[in-house]
Amino acid sequence: MGRVLALAIWIITIASVWMFVSHRWWFPEAISEHGPSVDRQFMITIIVVGVAFAAAQIGLGWVVWKYRDTADKARATYSHGNNRLEVVWTVVTAIVFISLAVMGQRVWASLHLHAAPAGSYQIEVVAQQFAWNIHYPGKDNTFGRTSTDLIDDSSNPVGLDATDPNAKDDAVTPTLVIPVNRPVELILRSKDVTHSFWVPQLRFKQDLVPGLGIHVHFTATKVGKYELACAELCGMNHYKMKSFMLVLPQSDFDALTKLSQAQFQERKGQLLDSYQLPQY
Amino acid sequence: MAEATHAEVHRHEPPKGFIRKYIFSLDHKVIGIQYILLALTAVVFGLVMSVLMRMNLTWPGTNWPILATLFPTGAPGGVMSDAFYLSLVTMHGTIMVFFVLTTAPQGGFGNYFLPIQIGADDMAFPVLNMMSFWVTFVGFLVLILAIFAEGNVTVGLWFAKLGESAWAGGSGTVGPIGGWTGYPPLSALGKIAGPGQGAGVNLWIISIAIFCIGSLLGALNFITTLLNMRTRGMTLMRMPLTCWAWFTTAILALLSFPVLLGGGILLLLDRMAGTSFFIPGGLYVSGATVPLHNGGSPLLWQHLFWFFGHPEVYIAILPGMGATSHILSTFARKPIFGYRAMVFAIFAIGMLGFFVWGHHMFISGMSPYSAVAFSILTLSIGVPSAIKTFNWLGTLWGAKIRFTTPMLFAIGFVSLFVAGGITGLVLGQTSLDFFFHDTYFVTAHFHLVMGVASIFGMFAATYFWFPKMFGRMMNENLGKFHFWITFVGVYAIFVPFHAMGMVGMPRRYAQFGEYEFLKNTHPLVMFVTVAAIITAAVQLVFYFNFFWSMFKGQKAGDNPWEATTLEWNIPSPPPHDNFAGVVPEVYRGPYEFSVPGAPKDFMMQTEPEAAEVAASLGEGSGNGGNGHRH
């Protein structure tokens, strides 16, 4: 029984490790500036984790094999432990874990402990049950005033105040369109419940909390069309609160933002159709 | 005349009559079994719900005739609605975490065996003990009521009379749809936020509040009993590790459940009294502005919930750790490796567990600086967990292992705890949580470590202590069969979840078909579901074994496992007052196996020092040297 158990543990270990190592189901390509750092930190961590996992399971299988009760065995070794060993493995573990912990703050700090770089393009994202409303400031680079009282889900989803001159060139659309290789600052809000902004390729996620305006910034590094999903349970249709993120070359993006509201929607639709999702 | 601080307890006769003996019993042993039976019932609900969830994810849009019959509103034409799915998610989590993982390990086995293992004749407050079970049971009934209030239109309409928004029912779901975490505003706005968010949420909150009170009564008893009623010679450092685990768990429960209760009260007030603890102003929901609320903070709920929620997961696992240590040592015929370190680790895990709740909230919008602090503290909890793992391996090294069913499950616990715990190192880092938050990677982590490892601890405890509780052995062959299928099965279910997480699959999605980036996970999803169905089905073997052996199992003696702690010194099952009026006296630590020079390979805690044993030991053996010097 001991040998069978050991074998079972080892086979499970090999299968689990294979699932990771084979890359058969793996992260989609990273397309943000901080993305490779996240991936690097993950690789370091998963290697430490994988080694620890494999070592523990191999060790468990080994002791279960070697120390199974057989007729020829005398009594077990009478030992209450080994203090020196305790200290050694505690200290080693602490060093490894705390090092990982400290390293694991670097990308976080770069994104969250520093404000968006000057010159970031600002876009407001207003989530609702069950849609994304992306609010662009338009040519004047200023957001028009919004108010809950003015909201109409079909015609004015973010409640733009038409009397505000700054609102004249604002566009609101479900698609997030951003320029490549230029810092973008998102201001995240919600109309009703908590949602979460999730584009796996961007390598970050952020909740949108009603009552708060949360700022995040990032720089996309590859042109293309990507799916945008909600990652915080927001109600019945949480699983199909879907939209797209379009990363455009700088020139296309600049031209787009200078268009009037109506032209913006049309041009955006054209661009959206012209790009393909990545191959998965 | 001397001061009297103690008095002789007059031995009360065992109760007579069915009600006093089995229903409203004050006997901690009966109450322990009641908790175990409650958990065995609740887990059926939870397991069926999870299988239904898996079926919906794998074969969406399928007509399941049984659903059409039972839930015509929530599964019209037998096809599960999305809200129905989410209500399964919510109730599965709530039932499993509260009514399975927080009842059986602590209220079940702890109630039964803590007093016996410390040499007491009952808990400190038997009436409170009885109340703690029945309060918990009422909490369970209220949660079941939520299933009817939402699942049945007639019952739902009845509830709606109490209040249109907060009490509307009959939506067709089986309860609320906000997940077991119930974040507001989704959980605070009432039915305008979605189906199931009326009566379902109110009953859910009330059920949990009642459960909090039941738990607190239990925790009170455990702590007082352990501090006050240990028998002669039973010093703290001679207690079995199970007792240390139950003690620490009780402290965690004592300090964390009141916070959940507070949060629940605030949520209920927001829903019913128009307050705004969690609801901010300016909301626009389901086509209309939300009047009357202003200035509340959704994050406040998350802080309150997770301040409870994180210690709760340690409440779920610590008793299993205690049982594993105990059972590993027993069947390895070897003292536990590093008893003092194990005690330290249990305490460290318990205490550190209060300072890491923010790791559930890294991307919630809370201060990123506090996220850094929480992250570093979170990874440090890995250290005492690693100590325990090393010590379990150390216990098996040089052992003489007997592969009984409880031992198999205890070894399985170690394997699963490592598998699940180790991914905590990934999720605890803020930079990595960026990607993994709310993906299936998280679900993999907590199911392996909290769901499965805990359950294995409970299975190990059940097979181990069944002979003592019922005077009969469970069937070994059925037990081993149960172990093998379950062990392979749970790995087959939950390891693939990590892969799904790496692809970016979000949690709590009723279906995966909407997104291209999820399309090629289908083979994994199917594989997991098949494994889940098989693993769930094999639990029937356990149920059969459990109930059949109670009546027809091979009769057990006092100490069928040749174990050392106090419960193995008394008849199986024990008499009403445990020790038949004879106070046990403890002379040694709890894991004295294979003592050189001793006639048998185990020495019971109640065995006095034999001269030759003392001589051969010299001044103490091993480098740990605990339990001998008092």
Add this chain to the structure above:
Amino acid sequence: MAATVTGTEQVIDTTVGGGLRSRGGNGFPKNGGGRHDEGGDSFRFSADRYRIGVWVAIGSILMLFVALASSYIVRSASGNDWQPIAMPKVLWLSTALILISSITMEISRRSLKHQRDAGYGRWLLITTALGLGFLASQVFAWRQLARQGAYLASNPYNSFFYLFTAAHGLHLCGGILALSYLLLRTTRKRRTVEGELRRAGAADAATIYWHFMDGLWVALFFLLFFWK
């Protein structure tokens, strides 16, 4: 002989809160657990369990109020609708009543310790009356606020005011029930040593709980009056 004025020597040791340190070895002694002294073959009862139990219970009740107080502080900073109102003056009376009731409770407990049953019962009754007076003053304060139009949902400060006073009042009711139970039992002196120990232990535990309710009120009072 050696009779004192009260007729009996002190038989029952009822150290309040000192249970963990009392002779008889409970808590964390080196040589054994909580319930046994020299010799003895049968299980013994120690009244310390009531004292330990009440301290443990206080721990959990305290956590509830800590959670609510933290919520109070957090909520005062979020949103722009925090409007503290003037506290009804009757709350000063509440505070006075409960402070005095602690004193009377202590007198009662000490009477029991010195075997003065009549004093024990009398001061217990006074304490209970003061407790009821406290609750009446709370209800008075509520009604005063309602007359001003300050309701539970009017603004968050109000919400917390009602919540804190209600939660405290509810737990105080529990304390009054405990005192009532003790009052019922003052009329019957227990015949066994175990019975007397239980009575003394229960009185000690109730006293500790009562002082806690007092201290909790003072803390809430400060929070509501001064943290705005």
